Amino acid sequence: MTDQTPNLVISGFSGFVTEDKITVEVNIVRLEAEADWSLEVVNGNGTSIVWDDPFASDAEAFAAFRKVVAKEGMATFLDGANVIPFPKR
Template sequence: MDTDDDVEVIFSDLCADVEIDGHFLTIEIYKTNLDPGWILEIVNEFGTSTVFDDPFIADGLAWQQFEKTVKEEGLAAFLSNKEKRRLFH
């Protein structure tokens, strides 16, 4: 039986730091050796983390979701309301 000590986090080669309109995001795509689903997490320049609820069956699909979200919602998708006011007002 696996214990917490046996959990290994596996990071995708698609993890990256990205700049959008002069603002920086860290894209983390990872899974554990105990679960095949890839997690998509975006951390903005303020340290706020956005984690997508449903895991992805492939790391490439997680990256595609990041790109789709940026295209549809822009940088604001990864900012809290307070951070949006700070940047855009």
Template structure:
């Protein structure tokens, strides 16, 4: 079995709180490289939002996260709530 490559995390990664809602912003790349950065946002409910395209710099990744929060709101990272049970 192949081992997963080790990763290094950006100094910009960490918890982000807005409107009393906290998410984990994870910005990482393969350790020991100058490769592109991956951006993921993880909610306390373990909903994970991953960007398909990598970023040339960790700053670009973090700026994209901030732009998404500004445009769509921090709640946009949370999955759809369970529908209300139907009562007949």
């Protein structure tokens, strides 16, 4: 008996998105036997940002990405954009 690797379903919402001269790759995927979708954004340096919670649909996942872009801008996906420096003592 062999273990089979599950098939990955890739959403049509997946692909490269460019705004404000910043390009990221949006990956919205699910396992074939699962209903929930996951969302990952990969920046130009290969840094991956993955949402913790799954989404009921691929459209919902893409809407979550668009909401972040509308609120925080594409620069939020750049390396160091979300780093909060702590003061040195």
